[in-house]
Amino acid sequence: MGPYVIIALILLVVIILIRSIRIVQQAKAYVIERLGAYKETWNVGFHIKMPFIEKVAKIVSLKEQVADFPPQPVITKDNVTMQIDTVVYFQITDPKMYTYGIEHPMVAIENLAATTLRNIIGDLELDQCLTSRDIINTKMRAILDEATDPWGIKVNRVELKNILPPKEIQNAMEKQMKAERERREAILRAEGEKRAAILEAEGEKESAILRADAKKQQQILEAEGEAEAILKVQTATAEGIRRINESCPTEAVIKIKALEAFAAAANGRATKIIIPSEIQGLAGLAEGVLSTVKNDVTKEAE
Numbered sequence: 001m002g003p004y005v006i007i008a009l010i011l012l013v014v015i016i017l018i019r020s021i022r023i024v025q026q027a028k029a030y031v032i033e034r035l036g037a038y039k040e041t042w043n044v045g046f047h048i049k050m051p052f053i054e055k056v057a058k059i060v061s062l063k064e065q066v067a068d069f070p071p072q073p074v075i076t077k078d079n080v081t082m083q084i085d086t087v088v089y090f091q092i093t094d095p096k097m098y099t100y101g102i103e104h105p106m107v108a109i110e111n112l113a114a115t116t117l118r119n120i121i122g123d124l125e126l127d128q129c130l131t132s133r134d135i136i137n138t139k140m141r142a143i144l145d146e147a148t149d150p151w152g153i154k155v156n157r158v159e160l161k162n163i164l165p166p167k168e169i170q171n172a173m174e175k176q177m178k179a180e181r182e183r184r185e186a187i188l189r190a191e192g193e194k195r196a197a198i199l200e201a202e203g204e205k206e207s208a209i210l211r212a213d214a215k216k217q218q219q220i221l222e223a224e225g226e227a228e229a230i231l232k233v234q235t236a237t238a239e240g241i242r243r244i245n246e247s248c249p250t251e252a253v254i255k256i257k258a259l260e261a262f263a264a265a266a267n268g269r270a271t272k273i274i275i276p277s278e279i280q281g282l283a284g285l286a287e288g289v290l291s292t293v294k295n296d297v298t299k300e301a302e
Contacts, residue, residue: 022047029095031058041095060095072114074121076129083164086113089156097152105151116143133160
């Protein structure tokens with residue numbers, strides 16, 4: 001055996017050894033088979049496989065993955081056909097089961113998601129489908145997670161990406177939403193007008209109360225003023241009577257005062273005057289005196 005053959009054999013052995021060395025990266029797993037049978041799963045780190053006997057059957061990513069499936073036609077309980085596309089977030093937890101559990105895992109998940117979605121939507125009406133996304137997501141996640149567990153897959157969450165009703169249904173919904181907005185606007189406007197009317201009525205009420213209180217206070221002050229004036233007049237009258245009584249006036253003085261009061265009363269304003277008898281006698285006396293004085297003056301003139 002020549003030296004070149006030995007060198008070639010050495011190089012071949014080195015190449016085989018180098019190709020047998022595997023460095024598993026973070027968040028990855030290598031499924032190793034020996035003579036066609038599963039041997040072990042390599043995790044992150046340095047590994048060497050036996051040449052020609054062992055091989056890497058599958059490299060599995062342990063990261064969380066996203067599967068965005070195309071829209072699927074589904075029929076609701078009230079016979080409305082919609083297009084719904086789903087997004088599934090999953091993670092491989094068992095590389096061995098993922099490799100040997102099912103032939104095409106992604107196709108299986110897609111079909112399983114479609115059938116599960118049809119079953120759930122078939123029990124709901126259109127309005128429930130549009131308003132119950134969280135419930136649908138939760139049910140789908142639970143069903144898919146249980147179904148994919150034998151495949152070494154963990155379904156973390158499921159989201160309904162889009163729900164597309166037929167065009168005529170969308171138009172009807174838009175009209176309904178427009179009518180609802182107009183109704184709310186009318187209600188808000190009516191409530192605003194009602195509130196304004198209430199405030200205006202309350203303002204008028206308070207204004208009327210204030211005016212009534214002001215008029216009441218004015219009447220009270222006027223009454224108090226009149227009462228005080230009357231009291232002062234009565235006090236002055238009483239004081240005058242007291243002083244007259246203290247001066248002990250004669251009957252003649254009293255009659256003269258009465259005559260002065262009668263003259264003040266008969267100032268031309270009254271149309272009918274009743275003269276007391278005492279004043280009539282005093283008036284006759286005064287007339288007699290005046291007549292006597294007049295006769296005396298006439299005689300002296302002759």
